[in-house]
Amino acid sequence: MTAVVETPVVPVAVGPGRRARVLRRLRRNPLAMASLVVLVVAVLAAALAPWLAPYDPSQTDFSHTMSPPGTPGHVLGTDDLGRDVLSRIMYGARASLEVGVLAVLVALLVGVPLGLAGGYFRRADAVIGRLTDLLLAFPFLIMAVGLAAIRGASLGNAAIAIGVAQVPGVVRVVRSDTLRLKSLDFVAAAIVDGAGDAWVLARHVLPNATSAILVQATVAVPAAILGEAVLSFLGLGIQPPSPSLGTMLASAQQFAAKAPWAAVMPGLTIMLLALAFNVFGDALRDALDPKGNR
Amino acid sequence: MGRYLFHRAWQSALTLVLATVVVFLGMRALPGDPALALAGEDRSPEALAAIRHHYGLDQPVWVQFGHFVANAVRGDFGSSIRTGVPVSSMLRSALPVTVELSALAILIAVVLGVGAGVLAAVRRGRPSEWLANGLALIGLSVPHFWLGLLAILYLSVGAGLFPASGFVPLSHPIDNLHHLILPALILGTGLAAVIMRQTRSAMLDSLSADYVRTARAKGLRPGTVVGRHALRNSLIVVITIVGLQLGGLISGAVVTEQIFGLPGFGKMTIDAVFQRDYPVIQAVVLITAASYIAINFVVDLLYSIVDPRIRVAGEAS
Numbered sequence: 241m242t243a244v245v246e247t248p249v250v251p252v253a254v255g256p257g258r259r260a261r262v263l264r265r266l267r268r269n270p271l272a273m274a275s276l277v278v279l280v281v282a283v284l285a286a287a288l289a290p291w292l293a294p295y296d297p298s299q300t301d302f303s304h305t306m307s308p309p310g311t312p313g314h315v316l317g318t319d320d321l322g323r324d325v326l327s328r329i330m331y332g333a334r335a336s337l338e339v340g341v342l343a344v345l346v347a348l349l350v351g352v353p354l355g356l357a358g359g360y361f362r363r364a365d366a367v368i369g370r371l372t373d374l375l376l377a378f379p380f381l382i383m384a385v386g387l388a389a390i391r392g393a394s395l396g397n398a399a400i401a402i403g404v405a406q407v408p409g410v411v412r413v414v415r416s417d418t419l420r421l422k423s424l425d426f427v428a429a430a431i432v433d434g435a436g437d438a439w440v441l442a443r444h445v446l447p448n449a450t451s452a453i454l455v456q457a458t459v460a461v462p463a464a465i466l467g468e469a470v471l472s473f474l475g476l477g478i479q480p481p482s483p484s485l486g487t488m489l490a491s492a493q494q495f496a497a498k499a500p501w502a503a504v505m506p507g508l509t510i511m512l513l514a515l516a517f518n519v520f521g522d523a524l525r526d527a528l529d530p531k532g533n534r
Numbered sequence: 535m536g537r538y539l540f541h542r543a544w545q546s547a548l549t550l551v552l553a554t555v556v557v558f559l560g561m562r563a564l565p566g567d568p569a570l571a572l573a574g575e576d577r578s579p580e581a582l583a584a585i586r587h588h589y590g591l592d593q594p595v596w597v598q599f600g601h602f603v604a605n606a607v608r609g610d611f612g613s614s615i616r617t618g619v620p621v622s623s624m625l626r627s628a629l630p631v632t633v634e635l636s637a638l639a640i641l642i643a644v645v646l647g648v649g650a651g652v653l654a655a656v657r658r659g660r661p662s663e664w665l666a667n668g669l670a671l672i673g674l675s676v677p678h679f680w681l682g683l684l685a686i687l688y689l690s691v692g693a694g695l696f697p698a699s700g701f702v703p704l705s706h707p708i709d710n711l712h713h714l715i716l717p718a719l720i721l722g723t724g725l726a727a728v729i730m731r732q733t734r735s736a737m738l739d740s741l742s743a744d745y746v747r748t749a750r751a752k753g754l755r756p757g758t759v760v761g762r763h764a765l766r767n768s769l770i771v772v773i774t775i776v777g778l779q780l781g782g783l784i785s786g787a788v789v790t791e792q793i794f795g796l797p798g799f800g801k802m803t804i805d806a807v808f809q810r811d812y813p814v815i816q817a818v819v820l821i822t823a824a825s826y827i828a829i830n831f832v833v834d835l836l837y838s839i840v841d842p843r844i845r846v847a848g849e850a851s
Contacts, residue, residue, distance in 0.1 A: 369545075370545070370548060370549060370552065373545070373549045373827075374549055374552045374553060374556065376778075376781060376826065376830075377549060377553050377781075377822075377823040377824075377826045377827050378553070378556075378781075378819070378822070378823055378826075379780075379781035379782065379784045379785045379822065379826070380781070380785055381784070381785035381788050381789070382784065382785070382803075382818070382819055382822045382823075385803055385804075385807050385815060385818070385819065386560055386815070386819055388807055389564065389807055389810070389812065389815050390560060390563050390564055405781075462674075462675060466675075466677055469677050469679075469680075470677070470679060470785070470789050473679055473789070474788075474789065474792060474804055475804075475808070476807065489677075489679070489680060489683065492683075493683055493793075496683065496687050497687065497691060500687060503680075503683055503684070503687065504684070506680075507676075507677055507680035507681075507683070507684070510676075510677045510680065511672070511675050511676045511677065511680075514674070514675035514676075514677075515671060515672065515675035517675075518671055518674055518675050519671060522671070
């Protein structure tokens with residue numbers, strides 16, 4: 241829609257020496273390392289939930305409803321049906337990460353080719369520009385509303401709605417990086433040398449655009465996680481009784497005055513997950529920035 | 535300027551037409567035969583044919599599309615399947631709530647976001663920069679509907695400071711604000727985080743620019759340099775961000791209205807989805823897209839008036 245949009249990064253080509261420098265910068269950044277630890281722990285807890293979780297997430301226990309955190313056997317307490325909050329959070333985080341990764345994959349699969357084509361072929365650019373304008377006109381929630389009306393509410397449809405809504409962001413970043421790379425000498429040399437468009441794009445442009453794509457993906461995941469929480473909270477995403485952080489909050493809303501922990505814990509988990517991705521994304525962008533400390 | 539304006543208007547119109555086609559086709563992709571749904575008890579072939587004829591469902595697709603557009607332009611979106619109330623009158627009562635909520639939220643977001651962004655840029659390397667940056671990161675990461683839940687739980691139900699839900703029309707300004715301030719704060723803080731980060735980075739760019747160095751060298755007071763020179767250029771960024779974030783704001787308003795029980799556009803949307811009230815869903819999706827396109831067209835115009843360079847770049851591409 242808008243003529244000029246700020247791009248987050250304009251990194252130069254990543255060579256072996258530069259890669260080592262980027263990793264060194266990341267290792268020296270305590271915030272980056274802390275967020276990485278949180279992410280690794282979260283991914284492990286989510287992936288190994290069937291083995292690590294103390295209870296089955298849907299197992300009700302009507303003799304222990306709304307037990308506060310610290311109750312023996314229920315570290316984070318139980319909800320109105322006596323289900324273990326910790327176990328539900330582990331499974332819920334699993335669903336959040338699933339949607340986050342699925343949505344970003346959708347955004348990348350659609351957005352990267354469109355961005356490459358838009359930046360490389362002048363004729364395609366106008367068409368792709370209209371297409372991204374069109375996508376922007378449908379906010380993710382409205383898209384999710386439409387998808388839920390047509391195909392029903394589910395984890396998959398939530399991921400599609402969120403991912404499609406993220407396509408314009410990916411197109412923007414990839415397109416501007418492609419435009420920049422196209423004007424560089426080594427790409428011009430390859431074209432003069434008789435290399436085909438597909439070869440130039442795959443061999444020269446895409447590899448050099450990866451760092452920009454990586455940063456965009458890192459900040460897209462937390463946005464997708466928040467999006468899933470919103471959709472599931474509204475009943476447009478993952479359907480109960482499947483545990484999801486958003487549906488946990490929706491049901492906790494009913495009895496929050498009596499058991500506030502059931503409303504506090506899932507929200508904190510979402511925030512911690514999103515915060516870790518955002519902090520790591522910031523650190524990655526700084527580390528990739530050739531201008532140094534910004 | 536004239537050429538740029540024409541170019542942007544043409545682009546926006548094209549996008550609007552495409553969006554209308556998408557909504558029309560989307561509604562045709564709905565599962566089930568609309569005639570069957572409308573028929574109720576009498577499902578004889580004659581009755582179905584009569585219904586199809588009455589609603590124009592037996593006409594060619596492009597004729598149906600023409601009717602759809604002609605009606606939409608007149609503001610006629612049909613009637614709710616559930617209540618029989620015309621969608622246009624539902625919109626007339628719901629839209630003012632959402633527009634007011636969003637306007638308040640944008641106001642809060644701009645004040646908080648620009649203030650914190652300027653502070654973070656001016657006080658580089660000091661604790662206040664870290665605080666502002668940290669708060670912005672948290673603002674980007676926190677699920678805002680959850681903050682809303684906690685605010686209702688602790689501030690409204692617990693402390694009794696605000697009403698937990700409901701809406702009072704603008705004719706009672708104090709009561710109206712009392713009901714809206716908490717939802718607007720919740721909705722505004724998310725946008726504030728985005729604005730803060732963009733303002734900070736734009737301010738850092740301007741503060742290191744030559745014209746600011748010149749202003750400083752002339753001996754202008756630091757406050758004047760920051761306010762009159764650096765901030766003025768950075769505000770251009772804020773206009774764009776508000777336009778771009780409009781989609782996020784609409785999504786956020788839907789959730790916020792749902793939590794605070796505000797009878798706005800968002801609540802209407804969610805209710806319609808669960809009641810499978812297709813004419814309402816169709817109107818909601820189309821109006822969202824149309825307002826997004828219209829507002830961003832205006833934002834682009836504002837932007838090009840403020841910064842002539844954009845005009846030139848737009849004409850070149």
